[in-house]
Amino acid sequence: MRSTNAERAENGDWLVGNPTGAQLAAALWIGSVGLLILGLQPVLLGALYTEGHVTGDELALVATAEMIAIAIGSAVVAMLLSARNMRWKSAVLLVLLAAANWWTAYADTPQMLISARALAGLAEGGLVAVATELIARSRRAERIGGYFVTMQTLAQCALALLLALYVVPAAGSSGGFIVLAVVCMASLAVAFLVPGDYADLPKDENLANVLTVPSIAALLSVFCYFMFFGAVWAFLEPLGTQFGIDGRTVGLIVSASLAAQVLGAMTATMFEARIDYRLAITAIGAVALSSSLVLASGPGLTTFWAAALVMGFILLFIVPYQIRLAITADETRTAVLLVPAAQLFGLAIGPIAASLLIDGGDFRPVPEFAAASAVASVALLGLFILASRHRRARP
Structure with a gap:
């Protein structure tokens, strides 16, 4: 047996x-x-x-x-x-x-x-x-x-x-x-339907497995991506108000963005095996950058709607690829256990960091900060790729 x-x-x-x-x-x-x-x-x-x-x-x-x-x-x-x-x-x-x-x-x-x-x-x-x-x-x-x-x-x-x-x-x-x-x-x-005990992973889970350049770069890439979204999400209503969009309409946009998140998660589940995680994270980073710059440009109502829905869609679309990134960074799968922590710290720190840049009633620095966070996320993916190649090249 x-x-x-x-x-x-x-x-x-x-x-x-x-x-x-x-x-x-x-x-x-x-x-x-x-x-x-x-x-x-x-x-x-x-x-x-x-x-x-x-x-x-x-x-x-x-x-x-x-x-x-x-x-x-x-x-x-x-x-x-x-x-x-x-x-x-x-x-x-x-x-x-x-x-x-x-x-x-x-x-x-x-x-x-x-x-x-x-x-x-x-x-x-x-x-x-x-x-x-x-x-x-x-x-x-x-x-x-x-x-x-x-x-x-x-x-x-x-x-x-x-x-x-x-x-x-x-x-x-x-x-x-x-x-x-x-x-x-x-x-x-x-x-009480959860498995009583989870079987041990093939290799020991150890914090030292996370303290490597590939693992740190992977988790920081996740962190920066969620800083991008956290900053925009927290200040979406004042951004809309600055551009002449009333609070009730922004509330509708928030609800629609949640629906877009569901669609993004379902789409990623269907297509995750067909797209290389490096390509997916890079492409989504580019979309995040573009959406942030659109919000910083003082968009009209239709463009504001479109940017918010796109951001909602990519938020959860990227998650399966971030999981693959963390697994590739650390085969013991210790790093993947820290992906939720990296995501949540990003969501928490993003609004705080962006708020330091706000000048009076001008909220344009918020999406500009979000754009920089998206660029940082992709740059850290590049660091991860270089570090992984160097690690494989060592005898």
Whole structure:
């Protein structure tokens, strides 16, 4: 029996282990719960601001604290904790996240809100690691990664629609966070479908495997790309206002961009095996640069719509190729476990860095910063290619 299982693992879609389709779907759903907030922040944090719970500066602190905490949580769980007892770890993290969401619903000071969302972020990052740990063990990690981003974005879109149309108008931001807590508790049923233990990767996971030029260049390329998107996404409404586009229209553009993200994720899942990851990342970087420059040029409504939709499409289209980049950089697959952390740090740091360049009411430096980030991402890909060639050329 053991030899049969080993043969299936060797010849199948998995480097080690052989999870069923239900087990894989359960792990991806657990990770998706950890990232629901990414699509819900405009709705929930916007409601907090409208209700007067936070000022604009405090709102930015709440959002940034949670994003950085997700990145830290995903890295810590993936790198420092063993992939054992994953069902119970998933359950504990879901309960912790439910408690943090409940705390957020009743927090009455900005300091409490920041603390609650930071705690939520750590739990959310741990849930993301439940999915990425299993993805790293697949021979087709980029395809499974495509399924992951598609699932999470569909869930974000559905829940954002529910909250925006029904929950928040009736029960305010507190009602929205209570719904998130209920989703976490309902997901406990799914947690016990996750594989109990993930089989060890063929080579030891070790932080030293990441401390190489190819791995660092690959992760920094991912980081810079998500800085590009994070900067534009955070300031899309004031950019639109500067160019004469009203807030309601920008809200529609945001919703349409989320739909474009779903389409991008699904398209990448279908085509990831047919396009070389280096070509894909370079081409997407060029599109990101062009879109940023369009936004910096003071576009009209139609052009603004087009640039925002293109940015939404490429955001998740690139993810499977970034996973392939990380796997190529580090065959032990340690680096790929840090891809979510690099993405989330980019999303968090992008708005902060871009905000330092804003001069009064002129937000044009934001897309200019985004353009520079896109160029840096492609340049780091070039560094990765050169470092990889040098490594292979050494005797």
